[in-house]
Amino acid sequence: MESSLQIELERMAKELGADLFGVADLTIAQDFVCKQGGEHLRKFSKAISTGIRLLDAVVDELYRHEDPAVIFTYNTLYNSVNSRLDHIALLLAKRIQEKGYQAYPIPASQIIDSSKLIGVISHKLAANLAGLGWIGKSCLLITPNYGPRVRFATILTDAPLKADSPISAKCGECRKCVDICPVKSFTGASFNPSEPREARFNAHLCRNYREKRKEKLGEGLCGLCVYVCPYGRSNKNLP
Numbered sequence: 001m002e003s004s005l006q007i008e009l010e011r012m013a014k015e016l017g018a019d020l021f022g023v024a025d026l027t028i029a030q031d032f033v034c035k036q037g038g039e040h041l042r043k044f045s046k047a048i049s050t051g052i053r054l055l056d057a058v059v060d061e062l063y064r065h066e067d068p069a070v071i072f073t074y075n076t077l078y079n080s081v082n083s084r085l086d087h088i089a090l091l092l093a094k095r096i097q098e099k100g101y102q103a104y105p106i107p108a109s110q111i112i113d114s115s116k117l118i119g120v121i122s123h124k125l126a127a128n129l130a131g132l133g134w135i136g137k138s139c140l141l142i143t144p145n146y147g148p149r150v151r152f153a154t155i156l157t158d159a160p161l162k163a164d165s166p167i168s169a170k171c172g173e174c175r176k177c178v179d180i181c182p183v184k185s186f187t188g189a190s191f192n193p194s195e196p197r198e199a200r201f202n203a204h205l206c207r208n209y210r211e212k213r214k215e216k217l218g219e220g221l222c223g224l225c226v227y228v229c230p231y232g233r234s235n236k237n238l239p
């Protein structure tokens with residue numbers, strides 16, 4: 001049964017603008033988490049994953065991502081959502097601390113190793129373990145209702161919260177993200193926790209493409225793999 005603290009944290013997150021909230025049991029992935037983020041994370045047995053849905057009207061225009069107006073609007077949305085997520089993560093962490101437990105908020109968008117292009121912890125892994133979605137062939141977290149049109153923050157904690165259960169992948173035979181990527185970053189392989197990310201995704205191809213776009217357009221986001229996923233698309237008539 002969920003504790004009163006867990007109910008309070010979910011209510012707080014949603015009142016502050018979150019659309020998704022779940023709790024992950026990190027003990028099953030602790031070695032992986034510590035290898036990436038450091039041994040100091042081992043004391044956290046749970047992770048709260050909270051997400052904010054992006055705006056369809058903005059994501060639906062990303063097929064015109066060569067238009068600076070489209071990509072600057074997406075960039076502003078992306079940064080605003082990340083900033084709100086960091087705010088939510090801070091306030092949830094403060095509340096957990098007031099209750100006598102430790103909480104360690106992980107920013108929504110942060111790279112700690114520029115050669116591997118990874119953060120302190122994978123928000124997608126936390127959201128997956130928290131039952132909010134599966135890791136798709138695009139290596140994005142695909143939620144049943146909003147697809148990949150969601151950004152996430154994570155709060156690591158030792159508070160005694162009740163973990164949710166992961167859900168299985170539902171990409172099936174779809175390859176839309178693999179086919180649309182202009183630099184063929186995805187191999188088309190399904191997520192397998194025993195394989196490294198490189199088996200599915202060449203993050204350097206994606207980053208190099210976005211850096212070239214930044215030189216040309218002044219902003220480097222792409223987002224075609226977010227745009228094209230059939231999950232979360234409310235307008236079925238998009239090109």
Ligand code: SF4
Binds near residue numbers: 183
């Ligand atoms: S953001 Fe664009 S370049 Fe990067 S993986 Fe997605 S589709 Fe490919």
Ligand code: SF4
Binds near residue numbers: 142
């Ligand atoms: S576009 Fe298709 S294959 Fe790619 S993540 Fe979405 S459902 Fe999975």
